[in-house]
Amino acid sequence: MIGLKLLLLNGPNLNMLGTREPEIYGSETLPELVNAVRGYAADRDVELRDYQSNIEGELVTAIQEARLWADGILMNPGAYTHTSIAMRDAISGIDVPVVELHISNVHAREPFRHKSMLSGVCLGVIAGFGRDSYFLAIEALIRHLS
Numbered sequence: 001m002i003g004l005k006l007l008l009l010n011g012p013n014l015n016m017l018g019t020r021e022p023e024i025y026g027s028e029t030l031p032e033l034v035n036a037v038r039g040y041a042a043d044r045d046v047e048l049r050d051y052q053s054n055i056e057g058e059l060v061t062a063i064q065e066a067r068l069w070a071d072g073i074l075m076n077p078g079a080y081t082h083t084s085i086a087m088r089d090a091i092s093g094i095d096v097p098v099v100e101l102h103i104s105n106v107h108a109r110e111p112f113r114h115k116s117m118l119s120g121v122c123l124g125v126i127a128g129f130g131r132d133s134y135f136l137a138i139e140a141l142i143r144h145l146s
């Protein structure tokens with residue numbers, strides 16, 4: 001399908017990419033990464049809108065509003081992955097498929113990162129491939145929707 005519209009959501013602390021624990025998350029900034037993903041999308045005739053927030057309720061609202069225009073959502077929920085029933089309910093409440101993604105392999109890290117409140121209501125999960133997790137997630141979403 002051509003002309004897809006996707007939302008890229010980034011949660012708390014992802015605005016700090018580039019300086020935040022670069023040994024885990026890399027040295028690229030969020031705007032650099034988002035631009036690269038947007039270019040990847042544009043090459044496939046996909047429009048990518050992006051939104052980052054450190055505030056749980058704003059992410060909930062972005063998910064709710066996406067039901068009005070988006071064909072799919074790719075999302076790095078940051079630490080809200082492990083805690084947010086509100087985001088889970090927002091995802092459950094819309095018909096739009098969501099791919100959860102993580103830069104790091106959360107399963108190889110602290111035990112509290114092994115649990116996701118969100119995975120069970122997502123189309124799928126990609127974790128552990130560094131910045132490539134974003135590209136793999138968008139590719140997975142495009143394939144699912146095509």
Ligand code: DQA
Nearest residue numbers: 013076078079102103104113
């Ligand atoms: C993360 C993993 C989370 O556990 C963490 O809280 C983040 C980033 C990742 O991309 O690897 O903020 O989602």
